[in-house]
Amino acid sequence: MTIIEMHGVSKKYQMGRLFVPAVKDISFSIEKGEFAAISGPSGSGKSTLLNLMGLIDLPSAGRIVLDGIDVYKDCTLPDDNKVPRGLDRRITELRSSHLGFIFQNFNLIPVLNVYENVDLPLNLMDKKDNHLNMNRAERAEWIRFLIEKVGLTAWSKHKPAELSGGQRQRVAIARALVTKAPVILADEPTANLDSKTGEQILELMQQLNKELDTTFIFSTHDSRIVKMCNHVIYILDGEKVDERHGDA
Numbered sequence: 594m595t596i597i598e599m600h601g602v603s604k605k606y607q608m609g610r611l612f613v614p615a616v617k618d619i620s621f622s623i624e625k626g627e628f629a630a631i632s633g634p635s636g637s638g639k640s641t642l643l644n645l646m647g648l649i650d651l652p653s654a655g656r657i658v659l660d661g662i663d664v665y666k667d668c669t670l671p672d673d674n675k676v677p678r679g680l681d682r683r684i685t686e687l688r689s690s691h692l693g694f695i696f697q698n699f700n701l702i703p704v705l706n707v708y709e710n711v712d713l714p715l716n717l718m719d720k721k722d723n724h725l726n727m728n729r730a731e732r733a734e735w736i737r738f739l740i741e742k743v744g745l746t747a748w749s750k751h752k753p754a755e756l757s758g759g760q761r762q763r764v765a766i767a768r769a770l771v772t773k774a775p776v777i778l779a780d781e782p783t784a785n786l787d788s789k790t791g792e793q794i795l796e797l798m799q800q801l802n803k804e805l806d807t808t809f810i811f812s813t814h815d816s817r818i819v820k821m822c823n824h825v826i827y828i829l830d831g832e833k834v835d836e837r838h839g840d841a
Contacts, residue, residue, distance in 0.1 A: 595658075596776055596808050597623040597646060602655035604641055615641040617831045618655070623810060625775060628802050629824040630811040638831040640780055643812040647692055647778045648684045651676065659691055660775065689718055693769030695779040699761040701753040701768075708749045711736050711767045718772065725773060739767040743797060759790035766798065776808045783815050795821060 604616040616638045623629050631639040644650040645657065648664065657664045664687065668677050676684060693714075701710050715725070715732060727735060740749050743763035753761055762782065769777050779798070783791035799821060802809050811818050819825055827835040 594625045595622045596625040596627075596660055597810075598656070598658035599646070600656040600658070602642075602645060602652045602657060604638075604645060604650060605653045615831050616645065616652075616828075619826075619828070619831075619833045620655075621826050621833065621836060623776075623808060623824065625808055626802070626806045627824045628799060628809050628822050629826070630813055630819050630822040631826050631828060632813055632819050633828040634814055637828050639812040639814075639828055641831075642828065643778055643780055643810070646810065647694060648688050659687055662687065689714075689772065691774055691776055693772060693774040693777045695762070695765050695769050695777060695782050697781040697784040699753070699758075699765045699785075701761055701764055703753055706750045706752050707740060707745055707756075707764050708736060710753070710764050711739060711771050714768060714772050736767075736771060739770055742801065743767045757790075758786050759794060762786060762790075762794050763797065766794075766801070770801065770805070770807065774807075776810065778810050778812075780812045781815070782811065783813075783818065791815070792817065 599622070600620050602616060602619050603614065605612040605614045607613075619642065631642050633639045641650065645652055648657075648659075651670055652665070653670060656666075664684070665680070668680055670677075702713065705713065712732075718725075725732075737746070737749075740746055743766055745760060745763055745767070748756060748760060753764070756764070782798070783794060786794060795818060798809055801807060811822070813819065823839060825837045826833060827837075
């Protein structure tokens, strides 16, 4: 089952009177349950591509289909990256129900403990659009399950400042999974970790990929991640130059 389709997607940014291309006419698809990577050197456009897949940036051209939904169908795509009127709610709903994010800088809330940081996306979710339909007890059980899965049960009441970098990334992983989104997008998830901790984080995400059938898509130049992935899209100077399918 295809979970994400990119059809001739391009992205250009305005700098003064000039438009600078960041992503050029890229097409590929990601199947549900894949452990996939967008790989390329710094400045190649891989983070821009991940942001387009995550509906954070608008494409300048092309189509993005998320779980069968043609996101920008019948919309005129603007050059200024402003969401067209009437489309913002659709994008918000799709992000909430389909996408989880893991950032290289963790982006945890300092005043919240581990449990509260994991719970945060559920608190932000519009109750009318909540696709989870969990009562309070089920929600608490699900959060505790994820915290246990990432090995932080003993630290559930600790705040980010009391955790190591690896532990903070584990919190970020649990937070990304809490809405039961079928797709997790991770931007350079090992960039701020030492090699040993990075390997442990990668093994954890691979385990969760298999156990929960969650699709993971990385933006990375880390060869360790690339070797572990069963689908890799290679980009250079904003263009797709190669693609690999098959077992890691």
